[in-house]
Amino acid sequence: MNAAPLLRVDGVRKHFALTKGILFAKTLGYIKAVDDVSFDIRAGETLGLVGESGCGKTTTSRMILNLEEPTEGRVLLDGEPIHGLRGEALSAYRAKVQAVFQDPWSSLNPRMKVGRTIAESLIVNAWGDQASIDERVRELLLQVGLRPEQAQQYPHEFSGGQRQRVALAAALASRPKLIVLDEPVSALDVSIRAQMMNLLKDIQAQDDVAYLLVAHDLATVRHMADHTVVMYLGKIVEQAPTASLFDDVRHPYTKALFSAVLVAWPGQAVEEIELRGEVPSPLDPPSGCRFHTRCPSVMPHCSQREPALREISPGHFVACHLFE
Amino acid sequence: MKGETVLEVRDLHTHFFLRRGVVKAVDGVSFSIRRGEVLGLVGESGCGKSLTALSLMRLLPKGGARTIKGEVLLGGENILECTPAEMREIRGRRISMVLQDPQTSLNPVFTIGDQLREAIQRRKRAPLVGTRRADMMKEAVAALRRVEIAAPEQRIGQYPHQMSGGMKQRVVGAIAISGEPGVLIADEPTTALDVTIQLQYLKLLKRLQAETGMAILFITHDFGVVGRMCDRVAVMYAGRIVECGPVRQIFEAPQHPYTRALIASVPKMTGAVGRLATIEGQPPSLMDLPAGCRFASRCTHVEQRCLDAYPGTVRVGDEHTADCWRVAPS
Numbered sequence: 001m002n003a004a005p006l007l008r009v010d011g012v013r014k015h016f017a018l019t020k021g022i023l024f025a026k027t028l029g030y031i032k033a034v035d036d037v038s039f040d041i042r043a044g045e046t047l048g049l050v051g052e053s054g055c056g057k058t059t060t061s062r063m064i065l066n067l068e069e070p071t072e073g074r075v076l077l078d079g080e081p082i083h084g085l086r087g088e089a090l091s092a093y094r095a096k097v098q099a100v101f102q103d104p105w106s107s108l109n110p111r112m113k114v115g116r117t118i119a120e121s122l123i124v125n126a127w128g129d130q131a132s133i134d135e136r137v138r139e140l141l142l143q144v145g146l147r148p149e150q151a152q153q154y155p156h157e158f159s160g161g162q163r164q165r166v167a168l169a170a171a172l173a174s175r176p177k178l179i180v181l182d183e184p185v186s187a188l189d190v191s192i193r194a195q196m197m198n199l200l201k202d203i204q205a206q207d208d209v210a211y212l213l214v215a216h217d218l219a220t221v222r223h224m225a226d227h228t229v230v231m232y233l234g235k236i237v238e239q240a241p242t243a244s245l246f247d248d249v250r251h252p253y254t255k256a257l258f259s260a261v262l263v264a265w266p267g268q269a270v271e272e273i274e275l276r277g278e279v280p281s282p283l284d285p286p287s288g289c290r291f292h293t294r295c296p297s298v299m300p301h302c303s304q305r306e307p308a309l310r311e312i313s314p315g316h317f318v319a320c321h322l323f324e
Numbered sequence: 325m326k327g328e329t330v331l332e333v334r335d336l337h338t339h340f341f342l343r344r345g346v347v348k349a350v351d352g353v354s355f356s357i358r359r360g361e362v363l364g365l366v367g368e369s370g371c372g373k374s375l376t377a378l379s380l381m382r383l384l385p386k387g388g389a390r391t392i393k394g395e396v397l398l399g400g401e402n403i404l405e406c407t408p409a410e411m412r413e414i415r416g417r418r419i420s421m422v423l424q425d426p427q428t429s430l431n432p433v434f435t436i437g438d439q440l441r442e443a444i445q446r447r448k449r450a451p452l453v454g455t456r457r458a459d460m461m462k463e464a465v466a467a468l469r470r471v472e473i474a475a476p477e478q479r480i481g482q483y484p485h486q487m488s489g490g491m492k493q494r495v496v497g498a499i500a501i502s503g504e505p506g507v508l509i510a511d512e513p514t515t516a517l518d519v520t521i522q523l524q525y526l527k528l529l530k531r532l533q534a535e536t537g538m539a540i541l542f543i544t545h546d547f548g549v550v551g552r553m554c555d556r557v558a559v560m561y562a563g564r565i566v567e568c569g570p571v572r573q574i575f576e577a578p579q580h581p582y583t584r585a586l587i588a589s590v591p592k593m594t595g596a597v598g599r600l601a602t603i604e605g606q607p608p609s610l611m612d613l614p615a616g617c618r619f620a621s622r623c624t625h626v627e628q629r630c631l632d633a634y635p636g637t638v639r640v641g642d643e644h645t646a647d648c649w650r651v652a653p654s
Contacts, residue, residue, distance in 0.1 A: 052518040052519065052520060052521075053518055159606065160369075189368040189369055189545065190368060190545060190547075190586060190589055190590060191368065191585065191586060191589045191602060191603040193589070193591075194589035194590075194591070194600035194601065194602045194603075195602045197591070197600055198599055198600055198602065201599075216518065216519065217591075218593065219590070219591035219592060219593050220591055222591065222593060222597060223591045223597050223600065246593070256520060257519060257520065258593075259523075260519040260520045260522065260523040261519060261548065261593060272523075274520075274523055274524060274527060275520045275523075275524070277474075278488050278490060278491075278521065279518075
């Protein structure tokens with residue numbers, strides 16, 4: 001394991017201003033979508049980012065994709081800050097960091113043959129002449145388990161699982177170092193989901209590409225990720241190597257999340273933690289620990305002081321007053 | 325408290341008649357549900373599970389879908405023979421439905437209170453003129469309280485967009501059960517919800533069921549939800565139920581190769597992390613179904629007889645059936 005991370009997210013915040021009016025707009029407040037988040041992704045590794053809607057996982061991934069500028073903090077690829085890149089440097093960054101999104105129905109251009117969709121990033125990055133581009137497209141289709149002649153087909157001729165393979169081939173075209181996978185399998189059927197997960201693992205083993213896996217399904221993360229980060233209302237609440245997190249869940253929110261995952265076989269005893277209420281508004285997050293309004297183990301000082309993320313065993317970080 | 329059969333479906337066939345041909349989306353489905361029971365209907369997209377539900381409600385999509393054969397016995401009466409006017413009386417009072425997306429189930433331009441009031445008024449056959457609005461609103465508040473919505477007096481004046489997904493799905497649930505139906509069809513009601521909200525909703529459904537004794541047909545593609553919710557499970561593939569049995573037996577000793585492969589392909593929360601089992605190939609086209617077993621082209625145990633003829637339903641245990649040539653009848 002090499003020491004220097006491929007990608008470093010360093011104290012990143014993203015606050016969206018909520019305004020009223022168009023001319024002379026008045027700022028009503030800030031939505032703290034992501035609030036002081038840091039983590040590393042190493043080359044060839046998978047980092048799982050888990051949480052419910054509104055926890056900031058998508059905003060975090062958008063900042064990594066350089067689609068969003070952080071309000072504060074930095075994102076570094078190979079030690080170089082990624083925000084503020086312009087022109088060719090930005091194109092080079094985009095070639096190194098690619099994405100596959102959730103919905104394979106809307107992420108492909110319906111009027112473009114899939115071969116052309118896959119070739120797009122090769123053309124943009126001046127890969128070479130037409131013959132070498134064709135050869136690379138052929139190679140990519142084979143790599144994702146499709147037939148080379150399918151390059152001549154349009155997206156509507158493919159099933160959901162096949163489309164997701166096309167999207168993956170397009171992401172792989174420029175030989176990226178990191179692919180952001182935003183819920184890559186949740187739109188797929190159960191049996192197709194397993195095929196896609198196996199394929200992603202095979203490609204990682206061949207190409208040594210790193211993944212940032214944004215997902216809400218814990219079982220998917222368990223099978224894919226080396227490290228897992230759990231977010232709640234814009235903050236990291238727990239972070240650990242996947243195996244040790246799944247063995248020893250510490251944060252009350254993570255515990256509730258695990259107990260809510262309905263993979264329990266019938267008759268299997270599970271500790272059931274039903275959280276009351278819903279996720280509070282990120283416009284006005286609770287004081288102190290953001291989870292204290294729903295936490296089953298809440299203590300008086302939880303609403304006053306914000307818990308810091310601290311290491312409770314090697315590599316396992318928790319932000320909770322219970323572990324101080 | 326689990327008692328008499330309240331809904332029995334026999335040999336249901338709902339096909340789409342298109343210019344290109346006939347799509348046999350539901351092609352010989354039979355099952356029954358007892359009072360106070362949850363029957364899970366599981367399968368992948370396109371297997372016909374939602375169309376089965378719509379056939380039971382007699383709310384088939386426009387564009388050539390017709391139920392051409394079979395019986396749907398609700399309390400012994402075949403509702404496929406009811407007139408549209410009789411059907412309107414049955415829907416909501418005796419059989420109700422909750423759909424996947426609460427956003428599209430509610431009308432965005434009316435308040436929650438108005439939509440509940442309309443449902444309650446219809447169920448009670450209260451005249452639209454002359455019924456005191458305040459009385460109906462009181463009932464609407466009670467209905468919201470029943471589905472555990474906090475501060476129902478305030479919520480009643482709100483519009484759907486002011487509520488979260490989980491809350492909207494509760495409102496839809498309140499409308500669905502306002503007529504005290506004997507059967508509730510829930511078509512993927514939690515798929516659009518976050519996991520912690522999903523758990524709240526499932527527990528609420530269970531509590532409501534314990535109060536009312538209604539039978540629930542729970543349609544889902546998620547085996548985790550099945551394990552938590554259902555008493556029995558029916559697994560659908562290409563328009564037919566291929567296996568049906570008590571939930572424990574289906575999980576622990578699945579008999580049909582499709583059920584076995586499907587359960588094996590689900591990533592687990594315990595045990596070794598390795599390669600996941602997959603099912604190769606694609607389901608057959610519903611316009612051109614094979615003569616034999618519909619799973620034969622993807623089955624790892626396929627034999628000649630599987631290709632020649634459909635196996636028929638074999639009883640493999642107590643309340644447990646499978647449509648496979650290889651299973652031993654009990």
